Amino acid sequence: MALLYLAGSIACTYAFVTWLRKISRRGPPLPPSPPADPILGHARVIPPTDQDMFFYELGKQYGDVVYLHVLGKPMIVLNSVQAAVDLLEKRSSNYSDRPDFPIFELMGWDPTVTFLHYGKQFHTQRKLLQQYLNKNECVSYHQFQTREARVLVQNLITNPEGRDGFLARFATAIVIRLVSGHQIVSDDDPYIQMAENVGYTASNSGPPGATAVDFFPFLQRFPSWFPGTFYANFARDHRAVVRQLHDYPYNAVKEQLAKGTAKPSFLASQLEALNDPDGKFSHKIEDILGAAGAMYIGGADTTASSMSIFFLAMVLHPEYQAKAQEEIDKVIGRDRLPELSDRGSLPFLECILQESLRWYQAAPTGVPHRSLEDDIYNGMFIPKGSTIIANIRGMTLDEQVYAEPLRFNPNRFLPQPEGNGESFPITTFGFGRRVCPGRYLADASLWIAVASLLATVTIKKVLDIDGREITPEVVFISGIASHPKPFRCDIRPRDKTAQSLLAQIVMSDTE
Numbered sequence: 363m364a365l366l367y368l369a370g371s372i373a374c375t376y377a378f379v380t381w382l383r384k385i386s387r388r389g390p391p392l393p394p395s396p397p398a399d400p401i402l403g404h405a406r407v408i409p410p411t412d413q414d415m416f417f418y419e420l421g422k423q424y425g426d427v428v429y430l431h432v433l434g435k436p437m438i439v440l441n442s443v444q445a446a447v448d449l450l451e452k453r454s455s456n457y458s459d460r461p462d463f464p465i466f467e468l469m470g471w472d473p474t475v476t477f478l479h480y481g482k483q484f485h486t487q488r489k490l491l492q493q494y495l496n497k498n499e500c501v502s503y504h505q506f507q508t509r510e511a512r513v514l515v516q517n518l519i520t521n522p523e524g525r526d527g528f529l530a531r532f533a534t535a536i537v538i539r540l541v542s543g544h545q546i547v548s549d550d551d552p553y554i555q556m557a558e559n560v561g562y563t564a565s566n567s568g569p570p571g572a573t574a575v576d577f578f579p580f581l582q583r584f585p586s587w588f589p590g591t592f593y594a595n596f597a598r599d600h601r602a603v604v605r606q607l608h609d610y611p612y613n614a615v616k617e618q619l620a621k622g623t624a625k626p627s628f629l630a631s632q633l634e635a636l637n638d639p640d641g642k643f644s645h646k647i648e649d650i651l652g653a654a655g656a657m658y659i660g661g662a663d664t665t666a667s668s669m670s671i672f673f674l675a676m677v678l679h680p681e682y683q684a685k686a687q688e689e690i691d692k693v694i695g696r697d698r699l700p701e702l703s704d705r706g707s708l709p710f711l712e713c714i715l716q717e718s719l720r721w722y723q724a725a726p727t728g729v730p731h732r733s734l735e736d737d738i739y740n741g742m743f744i745p746k747g748s749t750i751i752a753n754i755r756g757m758t759l760d761e762q763v764y765a766e767p768l769r770f771n772p773n774r775f776l777p778q779p780e781g782n783g784e785s786f787p788i789t790t791f792g793f794g795r796r797v798c799p800g801r802y803l804a805d806a807s808l809w810i811a812v813a814s815l816l817a818t819v820t821i822k823k824v825l826d827i828d829g830r831e832i833t834p835e836v837v838f839i840s841g842i843a844s845h846p847k848p849f850r851c852d853i854r855p856r857d858k859t860a861q862s863l864l865a866q867i868v869m870s871d872t873e
């Protein structure tokens with residue numbers, strides 16, 4: 363207890379000194395900031411959930427660059443694409459670090475590229491991912507992404523109530539196939555359970571880099587009854603889940619390699635390279651597992667959540683669903699399903715996907731960056747070591763760019779007079795040297811799933827016992843991936859033609 367008291371006192375003294383320095387410093391001013399408590403700063407102002415909307419409102423009041431601090435730790439919130447591009451892309455050598463993520467470290471995600479500081483190990487893992495997730499390489503995954511999209515549709519038709527589980531299975535199957543070569547063929551596949559557990563853990567671990575423990579790391583050593591320790595205890599309790607997701611595929615692929623049965627995959631080729639006699643192509647095990655781990659944590663839940671957002675939009679907007687179906691029928695016809703090669707000829711379907719990504723995001727506040735040196739931007743001082751939040755949500759709600767931004771309206775991207783010619787969102791996958799390396803994979807997974815669904819099913823509101831439609835609420839649950847609050851919807855084949863087409867296709871794929 364004495365140690366805890368000492369840690370608390372040191373933190374408070376540090377905060378006090380930093381605060382004194384801040385109020386007595388000269389030079390360009392800090393960015394605008396809401397009122398703060400003397401030492402605690404904005405600790406009592408920043409909400410534990412729905413930070414995206416809180417930051418957005420701050421942006422409307424104080425401008426697109428806002429300064430906050432907690433116990434002397436500076437935080438800069440960016441609410442416009444311009445500011446994010448200017449800092450995170452054009453000055454990327456200063457803005458590509460990450461803050462510490464004590465919660466994710468406690469969970470066992472260390473050393474995983476997503477949470478690594480900017481440096482050698484980050485570059486090693488990032489390069490490894492780049493090799494497998496670059497634009498050209500991703501074309502070779504289209505076939506299994508298409509297959510998984512069709513399995514998804516079949517599953518949804520059979521059991522619409524199982525939607526969240528099937529979306530998780532869809533997203534997981536793609537990442538697992540890429541990482542370990544394993545093809546998920548049944549719902550009781552051990553990978554599904556593992557990914558589900560990890561997804562639950564990641565989604566319930568609070569806003570990344572912005573829980574009480576992130577601001578006051580000493581709290582992680584306090585007993586569980588102490589206020590602000592919830593997420594640290596949650597992380598500790600779920601460590602085994604994260605370990606298993608790293609160890610299980612590694613051991614499985616190692617065994618398959620020994621037996622000569624391994625399928626081509628990220629793990630298979632990296633583990634094989636370890637046998638390279640001059641070590642030219644090999645990496646350390648911890649980096650191989652770190653990169654694999656980054657694909658699980660980065661790829662599964664975000665993709666599933668983006669699909670949930672699409673479903674929510676479709677339940678609420680049957681008119682756009684019908685318009686996309688009309689386009690599909692006209693361009694593709696009714697005797698085959700859309701393929702990724704059809705993408706360029708289905709412009710309205712593209713608008714639906716892009717509007718789903720703009721309307722709500724799976725990662726609304728992205729993953730925080732950190733500045734390495736003092737900087738001045740538009741006459742404002744940005745202190746070294748600032749946590750930089752690129753508030754993607756704020757950018758997609760920017761009224762200067764999007765008219766009536768809270769409204770789901772895929773027509774907005776169409777040229778006038780049908781729309782406003784607004785631009786597709788460019789913020790979904792983050793910025794600069796930390797931009798999501800899985801963006802090409804994710805983009806293709808989402809497109810083929812959306813296209814396969816709209817070609818074959820109708821998504822509708824469910825009815826209550828009195829036959830009245832139930833309209834789902836538009837409410838989100840925050841975590842590293844943000845999800846719509848669970849909602850029900852009815853998913854039915856559009857007609858007999860769609861039903862028989864789907865049946866044929868899945869049969870021939872699994873033969």
Ligand code: HEM
Pocket residue numbers: 475476477488491537656657658660661662664665668724725728729730731790791792793794795796797798799800801803804805
């Ligand atoms: C719709 C799906 C996805 C969304 C919305 C998404 C979004 C993001 C965002 C916003 C970031 C933070 C970027 C930044 O710091 O500026 C990120 C990072 C990352 N994403 Fe994704 N992502 C998705 C899918 C994927 C997939 C499929 C993979 C891999 C298979 C992946 C792997 C990663 C990794 C490894 C990082 C960390 C990069 C780093 O720290 O350098 N993501 N993603």
